[in-house]
Amino acid sequence: MTTNINLPIYATLAVIGILGPIFFPAYTLSIAFLWVMVIMASTWDALGGQMGYNSLGNITFFGIGMYVSAIVQVSFFYEGGVGEYTSAMGSIKPEFTDAEYFIGLFLGILAAGIVGLVISILFSSFMFGLRGPYFAIGSLGLAIAAAEITITIDYVGGPSGILMPLFPGDIEFRSTFFYSICFLLAIASHILLRWLFSTQFGLAANAIRDDEDKAEAMGIQTLSYKRISWGIAAFFMGCTGAVVGNMIGFIDKEVAYPIPTFGIFMVAAALLGGKGTLWGPVLGAIIFHIIKDAAWTLLLGFQWIVLGIILIVNIVYFQQGIMGWLQVKFPERFGIVIDTSTTLVDSQRGDDAR
């Protein structure tokens, strides 16, 4: 993609990202979830779109990250420990100083990402033995299992969940603070993915998508590439989970493992925007989130029907998504060359002349 497309997109996103919460303070958290969707869809695309491994279980790391961050935030500065804190079901309100809270939060987000990354690597060896629909179902199973296991652990509150430490500061500062983290995470994930897919890594990912057996036969160490892609997704999902957990303030199985909502939305958003492209998932996430929020407020009661219709239209008529459709429509804008001459005859002539 050439810079002349990128510049206006970056400018537009910067305007939304910076001016959005200033002019529409009431929507700050909604726009924060917009960036959460962008992170989810673009990191999903690193494996699902670029490599053809459609994961339905990336939400696993979101939930794990949320819980890891809660454990870190509570246990670091509360001497009673997480077990005592959760068994009191919110009646204990530890007095954290501002510094303690923010240090705990920072460490929690970092730990959430790292634990997500480590778990993705642990599971990768056998998960990537599965291909196609088997991988999709296998990864979905991973998310469901993680959710069910979480509620059996009393240490993290079991089914009754954990109340997150109270934010020190007024509600407006709280929104702006968590919003900024979401925005920065989205920027960080975008920069990382953009660089990654401009290197040899991007080609290898696409090669695995197009013909994994061929890639293997050419000596590409496919497992390493799959691990890296999934690991990046897991890291960002973990961090995002940590932030969202604090943003909502209370976490339990439903908040941490929203399999039928965010777990599916991230895939739907990437498909809507166009999987396997740099901007597709970003665009898809923005459009999907706006439609979703509008449907939830304006068409309450019909919101799932609206989302269902979008999904059906997308999958039946627009399989390549918005960016994919634009690439077919205006190939020269994306640096794709279409041969207008009759390929076969032309090449033979060229060949004979040599």
Add this chain to the structure above:
Amino acid sequence: MTNAIITVNNVSKSFGGVNANVDIDMQVESGSITGIIGPNGCGKTTLFNSIVGYHPIDNGSIKFEGQEISKLRVGEIARLGMLRTFQQTRIYPKMDCVDNMQISISHRLDSKSSIFASRRGEIRDRAEHLLEFVGLYSKRNLISGDLSFGQQKLLELAMALMNEPKALLLDEPTAGINPTLINGLIDRLRRANEDLGITLCVIEHNMRVIMNLASHIYCLSNGYMLANGKPTDLQNDQRVIDAYLGGH
């Protein structure tokens, strides 16, 4: 033959009740062009698959440069420097030709950092040079899936050369390619062998091609190694004529 790069010893492979390969012995001399012929279903492709590690063999041994490889996997064997092309051409159909070429560089010396190497510079120059070599330079920016079958076949060959293998196993390189292009292909295979020093092992049904190209030919029939020798010897071998070449 003393200087063998691939040594196949006593290899058998059966699928259920079908004995695809029975006690196959074969040696490919380093730097040579070796041919494999035989009727359809006689086990040529199975032998290729066994050599490059697509499936485990029932018994026997396969050595590459003296190293036992019959237990290794496809990717590991590829990284040792032995590649194969497919009878059904396999490229990366949604990527353009240059990208197809750039990702086909050798992964023998892969370090962690080469995963994130830049795409520009030397790799790209070499990709374009090899596309020129197979006559696809003018098509370099096209999506490879849009190329004709013959062009995809050439692209697959170029991708294999990009990898700089020590040995290259070609499964029917001229199948589906028109006669004028075949001459060009023979010429390129010979140049790849002579100039780049790549040992070739070729399955081929086109007798004119293989008799011209190969210095030594093996003939399979019904899973057994029927005969081997110089092209002229095989052409006059009554067993080969009966099983495969046919009478005059």
